[in-house]
Amino acid sequence: MKKRTLRFHPCGNYKERYDDELTIFESDFGRFWALVGLIILFAVVPYVVSPYLLYVINMIGIAAIAAIGLNILIGYTGQISLGHGAFFGVGAYAAAILATTVNAPFLLAVPAAGIITALVGMIFGIPSGRLKGLYLTIATLAGQFIIEYILIHWESLTKGTMGITLPTADIVGFPISGDKSFFFVIFIALCLMTWIAINLVRTKFGRAFIAIRDNDRAAEGMGIPIFRYKLLSFGISSFYAGFAGAIWAFYMISVTAEPFNLTLSVEYIAMVIIGGLGNIAGSIYGAVFITALTEVLRWLTDYLMNSGAFATSGFNLNLAPLREFVFGLAIVVFILFEPRGLAEIWRIVRSSFRLWPFSY
Amino acid sequence: MDFFVQLLINGISVGFLYGLSAMGFVMIFKSSSVLNFAHGELLAMGAFLFLALVTWAQLPILPAFLITLAGCFVLGFVVERLFLRPLIGEPLIFVIMLTVGLASMFKGILLLIFGGNLNTYPDFLPSFLGIQRGMINIPPVYTATLIIGLTFLAVFGLFFKYSSQGIYMRSVADNQKAALSLGVHVKLVFALSWAIAALVAGMSGIVLGIINGINVHDLSAIGLKVFPVVILGGLDSIGGAIIGGIIIGLLETFTGGYLSPSLRDVVPYIVLVFILLVKPYGLFGLKEIERV
Numbered sequence A: 001m002k003k004r005t006l007r008f009h010p011c012g013n014y015k016e017r018y019d020d021e022l023t024i025f026e027s028d029f030g031r032f033w034a035l036v037g038l039i040i041l042f043a044v045v046p047y048v049v050s051p052y053l054l055y056v057i058n059m060i061g062i063a064a065i066a067a068i069g070l071n072i073l074i075g076y077t078g079q080i081s082l083g084h085g086a087f088f089g090v091g092a093y094a095a096a097i098l099a100t101t102v103n104a105p106f107l108l109a110v111p112a113a114g115i116i117t118a119l120v121g122m123i124f125g126i127p128s129g130r131l132k133g134l135y136l137t138i139a140t141l142a143g144q145f146i147i148e149y150i151l152i153h154w155e156s157l158t159k160g161t162m163g164i165t166l167p168t169a170d171i172v173g174f175p176i177s178g179d180k181s182f183f184f185v186i187f188i189a190l191c192l193m194t195w196i197a198i199n200l201v202r203t204k205f206g207r208a209f210i211a212i213r214d215n216d217r218a219a220e221g222m223g224i225p226i227f228r229y230k231l232l233s234f235g236i237s238s239f240y241a242g243f244a245g246a247i248w249a250f251y252m253i254s255v256t257a258e259p260f261n262l263t264l265s266v267e268y269i270a271m272v273i274i275g276g277l278g279n280i281a282g283s284i285y286g287a288v289f290i291t292a293l294t295e296v297l298r299w300l301t302d303y304l305m306n307s308g309a310f311a312t313s314g315f316n317l318n319l320a321p322l323r324e325f326v327f328g329l330a331i332v333v334f335i336l337f338e339p340r341g342l343a344e345i346w347r348i349v350r351s352s353f354r355l356w357p358f359s360y
Numbered sequence B: 001m002d003f004f005v006q007l008l009i010n011g012i013s014v015g016f017l018y019g020l021s022a023m024g025f026v027m028i029f030k031s032s033s034v035l036n037f038a039h040g041e042l043l044a045m046g047a048f049l050f051l052a053l054v055t056w057a058q059l060p061i062l063p064a065f066l067i068t069l070a071g072c073f074v075l076g077f078v079v080e081r082l083f084l085r086p087l088i089g090e091p092l093i094f095v096i097m098l099t100v101g102l103a104s105m106f107k108g109i110l111l112l113i114f115g116g117n118l119n120t121y122p123d124f125l126p127s128f129l130g131i132q133r134g135m136i137n138i139p140p141v142y143t144a145t146l147i148i149g150l151t152f153l154a155v156f157g158l159f160f161k162y163s164s165q166g167i168y169m170r171s172v173a174d175n176q177k178a179a180l181s182l183g184v185h186v187k188l189v190f191a192l193s194w195a196i197a198a199l200v201a202g203m204s205g206i207v208l209g210i211i212n213g214i215n216v217h218d219l220s221a222i223g224l225k226v227f228p229v230v231i232l233g234g235l236d237s238i239g240g241a242i243i244g245g246i247i248i249g250l251l252e253t254f255t256g257g258y259l260s261p262s263l264r265d266v267v268p269y270i271v272l273v274f275i276l277l278v279k280p281y282g283l284f285g286l287k288e289i290e291r292v
Helices: A018-022 A028-048 A051-076 A084-101 A106-130 A134-153 A179-200 A204-214 A216-221 A226-252 A262-275 A280-307 A319-337 A341-354 B002-032 B039-056 B061-087 B092-114 B140-162 B164-174 B176-181 B186-212 B216-233 B238-259 B261-265 B267-278
Strands: A169-171 A174-176 B131-133 B136-138
Touching: A028 A051, A028 A179, A051 A084, A051 A179, A051 A204, A051 A226, A051 A262, A051 A280, A084 A106, A084 A134, A084 A226, A084 A262, A106 A134, A106 A169, A106 A226, A106 B267, A134 A262, A134 B092, A134 B216, A134 B261, A134 B267, A174 A179, A179 A226, A179 A280, A204 A216, A204 A226, A216 A226, A262 A280, A262 A319, A262 A341, A262 B092, A280 A319, A280 A341, A319 B061, A319 B092, B002 B039, B002 B140, B002 B164, B002 B186, B002 B216, B002 B238, B039 B061, B039 B092, B039 B186, B039 B216, B061 B092, B061 B186, B092 B216, B140 B164, B140 B186, B140 B238, B164 B176, B164 B186, B176 B186, B186 B216, B216 B238, B216 B267, B238 B261, B238 B267, B261 B267
Parallel strands: none
Antiparallel strands: A169 A174, B131 B136
């Protein structure tokens, strides 16, 4: 047996077996930096950043979990969902209802909320079985509105516009509240979900999803039961949304139906596209990009309003429409100029450094 | 009974408006099979352009109307040229996502310029258009809508049936490759269908604005309500869009009138899911759907 040596960047394609193609880290260099990144994330970040920044980072983490789920659906299976925001809301409400009515503990409520959301999602995924392509998009658009309506109007269950207040989350007796303890919960969950997603797309299921995305007729011809796999992909994607929503509910303490509108769904789509379709790490970049963009825009509008540049002209600069515009612009620009997203840009940057000084 | 008749009339007129709004959508889908999620924003663009011309520039109604239509035509052309043209041949996902992005871009621009408040046009419709008979009251707007709508329907019907450009458009809708090989300028057809669709959308936007007042959020919500309408009528049938619109309109007003006003806005989507499950090609759609 060949002695295992440390592997650095190969100067060519030396893959001999299919296992080599499937490997997550091509070199030990990448594995090393991933480990360093994780250590910095858990041992340094929560102790040095300001509370507000920690809150933003937590929001990024939650968004990243949901975005990974959407990427499995859009990027790997090629089905578009416009209802991801609503499914996120279903998860949040499911966790809130479980925690208040049956006193479900945090560790049970979050996955249970994910499973409930997956079931709800699969109901709206059924039309995709009969028809291909854009029909699922339309069905999920309908799902978005129907779920929003149910969340507001099923008052006996969701308390309508009043919203639900959750009890403090605790894990086997240890209460978790505040940004710092939630940081650990959120990012351990994110690492776990990323790990599951990366490995999922390497299995038979992931390959079936990719086959459906690339050519559904050929996939059917190869004996992949398309309807079942589409529904499974939809269920998994909704599970991620519900899981993230449940953590969000515990973190925010109170839940109302307002945030889970179509804008949120579009925001998730923007994350997936900007991050890179069919790239798990890309969804995380996308979540960082979109959340950071919101913060930058907030800072910018505050700055411009306070500096008085617009106060005299009577021009009222508002965050919400500006945000809407910039999101749309970002989606359009990325689709037109870099449809494979930030992940591709990152790969290009990396490889040009690797080949330095002979990059071209 | 009077309540019923009034609901019936309201339903038909609201539905006719939906149908009118859906017409542009169907036109784009028919020729380039793009699901346009920015349709509501195209409606809003027309409505706000007209508003700006009438109230800010103080133009008389007729020139303002014509300039708006011309502006929408150009807008549709530019949108196709700048955003959709580079994506010809790309996967459908990107095209759909692009229209989602465009929608939120347009919405952002309109909100930045006009704000989210409700605006209204000055009253300019002659009052003889209104019909008042017994308890039944039809305001002049609805009559005007009907006239405008029927005119446009007739004009486009004739355009598609007899003009050479209309025939080209139908041929591209039918089979892109065959049309290309017979010498049809497919790209021009795409550009033209976007331009015409934007024109129709702008016109519907103005009519909607006269009836409901002009508000970015409401108009873009109507752009999404186009989906139940076109799925019901059949994605590629212009006449189906009108009939689907009327059915959805009736359904909405009757639910609002007899069941509960809050259910009114969701009913179209519940119907939509139901249709997708039972009769996905709609009432008048082409039944060549791949079941994969």
